[in-house]
Amino acid sequence: MKHFKLPDLGEGLPEAEIVEWQVKVGDSVSVDQVLVSVETAKAIVEVPSPFDGVVAKLFGEPGDIIHTGEPLLAFEGEDEDSGTVVGELKRSRDSQAKDDFIVGAAASSRSARHQKATPGVRALAERMGVNLETLKGSGPGGLITSDDVHAKASHHKALGDAEPLRGVRRTMARNMAVSHAQVVPVSIFEDADIHRWKKGTDITMRLVQAMASACEASPALNAWFDGDGLSRRLLDEVHVGIAVDTPDGLFVPVLRDVNHRPQKDLRKGLENLRKAVVERKIPPQEMQGATITLSNFGTLSGQYANPVVTPPQVAIVGAGQIREKVVPVNGKPAVHRVVPLSLTFDHRACTGGEAARFLGAMIEALAQP
Numbered sequence: 001m002k003h004f005k006l007p008d009l010g011e012g013l014p015e016a017e018i019v020e021w022q023v024k025v026g027d028s029v030s031v032d033q034v035l036v037s038v039e040t041a042k043a044i045v046e047v048p049s050p051f052d053g054v055v056a057k058l059f060g061e062p063g064d065i066i067h068t069g070e071p072l073l074a075f076e077g078e079d080e081d082s083g084t085v086v087g088e089l090k091r092s093r094d095s096q097a098k099d100d101f102i103v104g105a106a107a108s109s110r111s112a113r114h115q116k117a118t119p120g121v122r123a124l125a126e127r128m129g130v131n132l133e134t135l136k137g138s139g140p141g142g143l144i145t146s147d148d149v150h151a152k153a154s155h156h157k158a159l160g161d162a163e164p165l166r167g168v169r170r171t172m173a174r175n176m177a178v179s180h181a182q183v184v185p186v187s188i189f190e191d192a193d194i195h196r197w198k199k200g201t202d203i204t205m206r207l208v209q210a211m212a213s214a215c216e217a218s219p220a221l222n223a224w225f226d227g228d229g230l231s232r233r234l235l236d237e238v239h240v241g242i243a244v245d246t247p248d249g250l251f252v253p254v255l256r257d258v259n260h261r262p263q264k265d266l267r268k269g270l271e272n273l274r275k276a277v278v279e280r281k282i283p284p285q286e287m288q289g290a291t292i293t294l295s296n297f298g299t300l301s302g303q304y305a306n307p308v309v310t311p312p313q314v315a316i317v318g319a320g321q322i323r324e325k326v327v328p329v330n331g332k333p334a335v336h337r338v339v340p341l342s343l344t345f346d347h348r349a350c351t352g353g354e355a356a357r358f359l360g361a362m363i364e365a366l367a368q369p
Helices: 109-114 119-128 146-159 167-182 203-217 263-278 352-366
Strands: 002-005 015-021 034-039 044-048 053-058 065-067 071-075 085-090 098-102 185-193 223-226 231-234 240-242 244-246 249-251 292-295 315-319 323-329 332-346
Touching: 034 071, 119 146, 167 249, 185 352, 203 240, 203 263, 203 292, 203 315, 203 352, 244 263, 315 352, 332 352
Parallel strands: 240 292, 292 315
Antiparallel strands: 002 071, 015 034, 015 065, 034 044, 053 071, 085 098, 185 332, 223 231, 244 249, 315 332, 323 332
16 A cells, blocks of 8 residues: 655644545545645645545544654555655635645654553553553653553543643643743733823734834844754844634734834734634744734733743733723822733843833833823
8 A cells, every 4th residue: 555644734733633534445536636634733724635546544533633744544556655745735625825745754753652562551551441642651761551551541430531632722732831941931010001092092903013112122022032052033023923812722823014014904914814713714824933922811801911932932922901090190199091011031032121121112102192
């Protein structure tokens, strides 16, 4: 059989979840015919056939996770080297975006994990309904033992199976772990007085534009940092990642060139991005290249936070819920509307003074009517 492996779907995404097979065993398919729809952390992707052939075997059912480089399906005939460029990758059935991709570039981490258990232990796990991929072996070299299997089975019996993270949530968990391991975060907090704003002011756009102004005042926060090489790149254009909360998890589409675009154009661009996120049709490239991020969590609840910096970025701004606050004005108390701001920055790349100047410039920009 000729094995067709899950290709690299872009951005180094390590895996995809099978959504729906478009073919079955015995079907004759032609080159570029859609074989299967899979879901990555970014979008629904349709995988085309690399050549003409007859389907001999399908590896996996809907809901299964396949890692990049693992067999996806097999064609009748002798096996061949699958490291070739094939087909066109379609983001969804309605999308016109096309990409070339490379097949079979990565080794299978799943196969490696299976080698950490003896055949007897694997048979025991199968009888007891334990997934070996969820276990960390306590034996020599990480070998999974029968005690590990029994302990997991007892845990399942007491608590039930845990729900594995999929798609966006799975990627979010990985990204947060990377940030925790790589970033040295420091947060500072302050309120921005917005009592001079007119009714109907576009809050998100004002925040985005204030961030752009602050990046000009303190460029160190609009940068990418290489922790391994201890180098940074200061960037001229400001591309703001906008955190968008969805039932599937957190998406961060990128609003580009915010320091050179009028507010009306920025608003239209953000609405288009949000629509694409909700429909799960946003191209992966629309979530790449952010230079700084905004988490406008105040639209839901909360005042201050310690938002998480995502490398290679060095800063993220959190905007809390707008509220009224008593402030001194000319020596007398007055009630003004304020927006709580939280700025987290990577202290490896930025000094406290640079971060404070950034936050001060942002507050000044937001104070304007």
